[in-house]
Amino acid sequence: MLACERVSLSFGGLRALDEVSFTVDDGEIFGLIGPNGAGKTTLFNIITGFLPPTAGRVRFRGEEISRRSAAQVAARGVVRTFQNIRLFREMPALQNVIVGQHLRSRATLLDAVLTTPAYRAEEARVRARAEELLELVGLGGRAGDLASALAYGDQRRLEIARALAAGPRLLLLDEPAAGMNPAETQALLALLVRLRREVGLSIVLIDHDMKLIMGLCDRIAVLNFGRKIAEGDPHEVRNDPSVIEAYLGRRIARPRDRHDATAGPPVLVLENVSAGYGPVSVLHEVSLRVGEGQIVTLIGANGAGKTTLLRTISGLVRPRQGRISLRGTSVGGAPPDRIVRWGVAHVPEGRQVLARMTVLENLRSGAYTRRDTEVERELEALLARFPVLRERQGQIAGTLSGGEQQILAIARGLMSRPRLLMLDEPSLGLAPGNVERIFEIVRELNARGVPMLLVEQNAHLALEVASWGYVLETGRVVMSDRAERLLDNEAVRRAYLG
Ligand SMILES: Nc1ncnc2c1ncn2[C@@H]1O[C@H](COP(=O)(O)OP(=O)(O)OP(=O)(O)O)[C@@H](O)[C@H]1O
């Protein structure tokens, strides 16, 4: 069905892809894995006609497609989702799916202008199909909600529905499980299996979630520095020493040296905070506390309100009720810049970097509230800690790989020398090795006394570094306990730990 033949691509001096070859059979689910920056997304860009290769070619059902435009490739049934979600944010979910279908609508423009019966029938059909697809991906009840109002993991599902609307034969998914917890990932796996069985779809899948990759793929290719270093079935790949070395990493024994839950006076206190967007209430009387020197984690399903809670603390969403105080000062309703100046660093979900600025400019912008002379020293320390950022300090941030952007977003948050650090899904899009690195840094910062509020779909990791955890369900705190007790709690295990 798909054949990549010695595909190469260079960006200036950087060889992003180096003679990569593989084939995908009809009805096969094929995995593409590798460290951050290995070239996976770039390969999707080439297959789908967004970028021409410098050498080599891509064939789809025998026909060469590597010199065709993105629209021509899509018309042949090769459809993708994006690592950085590309939805029409201010359109309802249903409309987003309908747009996907218009790629292959049968009605002509003239039909549309005249609103002929044929056109109306087509519209009704398209709409019904879009509703069906939303149902299929588990968003049946959300048709009328704006895409921007959906939780990150739900937006990923919406992207899949939109891609399916285009009627693909080959579906390319770039990190579909990012932002989903283990239970949701499991549902995604079931959906993809079903699509293959019922529609006969072939799928190429990039993801850093090894459970998903190993559980789903017939075959897997591993990229590292633009080269294919291994290919085989899940068993072969998992046991390949070069893959373990380059990607899977050793499982480091995690020290359980967390700080005591009762440590320190309160840094952040929320009492009965309610908040939402327009007519929609998201948070209901949430109370929580982060103490000096403590790491507190917030776990819960997609859409539970975790991101909204962080946004409310940082002043991006106004609380409707309740009290928020930072080291004893009431700050609820204060504008975001005041909260930032107070020393709260919020690293938002979904790698938000200044896309048109360089890596270095991004890092400097993170220190804009600081007047001290140590900014340059801090910058140097961060570049030493994240060598990938040093190598790419002059690169435009928008062209970094997804994982590289995530590392930059976190490093930028650290540049402000926060007195309270809020991280929203720090492991999102990171390869296993980088996840370990980020969590080592979280531990280290905490050991230096930085209190943290951590939101993480990888609840297992989060509960291992945190001393205290809150479980949020549909905007309410339903449980709160010492982190190790939540780890051992059967209900929590079933719902969030997979
Ligand atoms: N326009 C560009 N200029 C310079 N380098 C680029 C450009 N576009 C991409 N790169 C580099 O090419 C490499 C491959 O990027 P790619 O996005 O394909 O990685 P990836 O395997 O998808 O990684 P991730 O798992 O982090 O998403 C990265 O190191 C990236 O910084």
Ligand SMILES: [Mg+2]
């Ligand atoms: Mg990528």
